[in-house]
Amino acid sequence: MNGFRSTDVVVIGAGISGLTAARRLAQAGRSVVVLEAGDRVGGRTMNLDVADGVVTEGGGQWVGPGQDRVLALLGELGLRTFETYVDGKSIYHRRGRSKRYDGTIPPLSPLALADFAQLQLRLERMARTVPLDAPWTARRARTWDATTFGHWLDANAMTAEAREMFAIGFSVTNSEDPHSTSLLVQLARIRGSGGIDHIVNVTGGAQESRVVGGTVRIAERLAEELGEAVLLDSPVFEIAQDADGVTVRSARRDVRADRVIVAMSPADAARIRVAPGLPAGRAMVQRRWSSGVESKLFAVYERPFWREEGLSGQAVTDLPVARYVVDNSPPDGGVGILLTFLGTAHAGFGERWPDGILDDPAARRSAFLADLTVLFGERAANPVAYLEKDWTHEAWISGCVGSRPPGSLTQYTDADRRPVGRIHWAGTETATVNQGYLDGAVRAAERAVDEVLNRGAGS
Amino acid sequence: MNGFRSTDVVVIGAGISGLTAARRLAQAGRSVVVLEAGDRVGGRTMNLDVADGVVTEGGGQWVGPGQDRVLALLGELGLRTFETYVDGKSIYHRRGRSKRYDGTIPPLSPLALADFAQLQLRLERMARTVPLDAPWTARRARTWDATTFGHWLDANAMTAEAREMFAIGFSVTNSEDPHSTSLLVQLARIRGSGGIDHIVNVTGGAQESRVVGGTVRIAERLAEELGEAVLLDSPVFEIAQDADGVTVRSARRDVRADRVIVAMSPADAARIRVAPGLPAGRAMVQRRWSSGVESKLFAVYERPFWREEGLSGQAVTDLPVARYVVDNSPPDGGVGILLTFLGTAHAGFGERWPDGILDDPAARRSAFLADLTVLFGERAANPVAYLEKDWTHEAWISGCVGSRPPGSLTQYTDADRRPVGRIHWAGTETATVNQGYLDGAVRAAERAVDEVLNRGAGS
Secondary structure (H helix, E strand, O other): OEEEEEEEEEEOOOOOHHHHHHHHHHHOOOOEEEEEOOOOOOOOOOOOEEOOEEEEEEEOOOOOOOHHHHHHHHHHHHHOOOEOOOOOOEEEEEEEEEEEEOOOOOOOHHHHHHHHHHHHHHHHHHHHHHOOOHHHHHHHHHHHHEEEEHHHHHHOOOOOHHHHHHHHHHHHHOOOOOOOOHHHHHHHHHHHHOOHHHHOOOOOOOOOOEEOOOOOHHHHHHHHHHHHHOOOOOOHHHHEOOOOOOOEEEEOOOEEEEEEEEOOHEEEEEEEEEEEEOOOHHHHHHHEEEOOOEEEEEEEEHHHHHHHHOEEEEEEEEOOOOOEEEEEOOOOOOOOOEEEEEEOOOOOOOOOOOOOOOOOHHHHHHHHHHHHHHHHHHHHHHOOOEEEEEOOOOOOOOOOEEEEOOOOHHHHHHHHHEEEEEEOOOHHOOOOOOOOOOOHHHHHHHHHHHHHHHHHHOO | OOEEEEEEEEEOOOOOHHHHHHHHHHHHHOOOEEEEEOOOEOOOOOEEEEEEEEEEOOOOOOOOOOOOHHEEEEEEOOEEEOOOOOOOOOEEEOOOOOEEEEEOOOOOHHHHHHHHHHHHHHHHHHHHHHOOOHHHHOOOHHHOOOOHHHHHHHHHOOOHHHHHEEEEEHHHOOOOOOOOOOEHHHHHHHHEEEEEHHHHHHOOOOOOOOEEOOOOHHHHHHHHHHHEEEEEEOOOOEEOOOOOOOEEEEOOOEEEEEEEEEEOOHHHHHHEEEEOOOOOOHHHHHHHEOOOOEEEEEEEEEOOOHHHOOEEEEEEEOOOOOOOEEOOOOOOOEHHHHHEEOOOOOHHHOOOOOOOOOOOHHHHHHHHHOOOHHOOOOHHHHEEEEEEEOOOOOOOOOOOOEEOOOHHHHHHEEEEEEEEEEEEEOHHHHHHOOOHHHHHHHHHHHHHHHHHHHHHOOO
16 A cells, blocks of 8 residues: 655645645656645635535635735636625624724724724834844844733733734734734734735735635646646655655655655644654744634625625624624625634633534524624524534644744744755745745745755755 | 454553553453553653663653652552752852852842742732632633733743743743743642742752652553553554444554543644544644643763762753753762753743754753853763753654643633543643642543543443
């Protein structure tokens, strides 16, 4: 059962980063084998079937301006994008009252708006001093890496309302509790993904567009091109380096190669034994990666009825479950879909999800629909379908984005991406620009491929 | 190669917790199989060979008063303890100056001593309000779980000197950065392990005694008793429950049982697939466990020469590598051994280990010996041997103790130990008393065994 194969480069992981790396290598004339642990390609992108050929994205789903490398890849693959639906008025709901608003800025109280602005100004001023390729060289790097983003907010926000806005905005993009994220990491992300407006906005921001057919189409197209080079159900358990090359041992096959690109989150890469042992910094980045985990909940309606009422479907709330809601209908609006996220992001602020909803799908559905009914009226109470994608129970994927904990950047610097002999590291977590986004996955892949090509065979 | 076996209870993990559980079950007349992933028993206890039959402990090594369950177990197994050597004067070294002192309290500046005292007083007052079995019910639980111990120290320590003392004390016992540890978790640990003096002290505290022959003798004795019930090299990859029992699949053997006790750290338990899926809280505790990781460095001398000079060998310092030094010689003092720890604990305070020492054993040795020479003179510069145990590269053990991150206790409460159908949880991380200590490992085992015995077969 354990076949043997020889190739120029092994890529581990058939997410967008791994498959992009494999394609670039193949384009450069290198032979390549992609080993994927799971039974599908796409990694943290995947589709859920709604009905009659309609799909919705169970994982990473957005692209936006400035995400040039993933946009270029979409172009190369002939995939089209469409704008996230935000026409009409959005809803800001807090303490039992709903307000409707136009544009991107929810109608916080004047004091909270001023507070949000001063927090944003300060964070962006700090972020500008953080060199993207070497955040640990920022003048105040040690101070900022010794605290978390959540604590900085706790200490510097004057209003709970502004702080909640940050928590919601960053939970959607980072799937992670700001209290587990180093402030220095967060500042580097603010700098590397175009600023806070860009991070939190739909129009003109990182949530601006979706991919027709779902983002998993990227991986599927790449895999089609790569054909038999992609091997599924092949979890890798060992990478062994010697003077002449590297042997990658997987459940289905051993592959001998000149180099290997590991295109996995650092947390997942920790499952692979490496011989000889990894440098301490790399080992620590892997072992102490704080994985964000979340679920996506979808309510499906015959049509996007809120649009008829002049609503965008977008809502920012303090309701028990639906903290952020967005219209996730297919491009033709043939059915209506409302999406929310349920994750770890608010835990560090002392909040908790209502009892029972984490383990009881029926309770979760009820609580979500109750919130939607508050926001969008009785028509929201009876969807034609309810779907969810829970990333807590994936066999081979331990989380979404996440972060290095306090102290890791200043102590271990670029250990997340520094090559270890013949081993190179991809995955969006290793990107310096748009880290955590699909674009970061592509950029990390291209950087890893450059490393491989520039070193040449055996050098 | 994949045999099949049937038993009353499967225990996963042959550390002290797992083997204690197996022995208790066998004593109660239950048949038991222990599946251990690695090629040895002991888990996070192990011996290093020094020379001529002399050993030193590579992992957990101390027991102390109040740790009644592990002390009782030592008695049952006929193992003896001896006192950690602290006779004579200890050294407090800070900013280039060494001071010698008697007793347990280093000669901090008067202001720092007062500061340490107020911090200790406040922490212990807070800890008294934390119910051991349900820390999340403390009146201020949400506030304390929304911050980290490190941040509380940053905010409340008036002197860097007192803060450093806490960092050193807690790094030795927790192997973890206080900035990755929820304050509520730490308060529960202070309460559950007898207070701060008890945590940091040798005499009268948790570092008071060692086990003759090393703590790994506990696991070895237990394994001898259990005989063929203990199977090594048997990593478990799946636990599948059904109405009638549970099937545990390992690399070497599948075992069918009535119940299973998982005696692993939550981080390591995450490697095992569970069908049907785990409750969300348990899954999140596993995935978001923050593992502390550290190395132990040992300098071995022909004899403990410092004793002749009236020194205990103990030192508390701000030197680059040897922050805390302790005499780790064998009971007869036949050779002299000085021990220090190198880990993640200081990272969140913006400190970092000197360049190169993490990856270069020779540099690490040199830096350690340079520090020892500052403390103990030229005789320390030339040991007869240098040993180290690096816990960063263990194949099956992802860390030492560690902690739940902020928000986890209040959101997921007792998910770390609440049984999941036929699955029960042991390991020191699941103990409410002496969590993280050997004693916690024994207590957790006994609690899990009680659960199994009280539910009876198939109930």
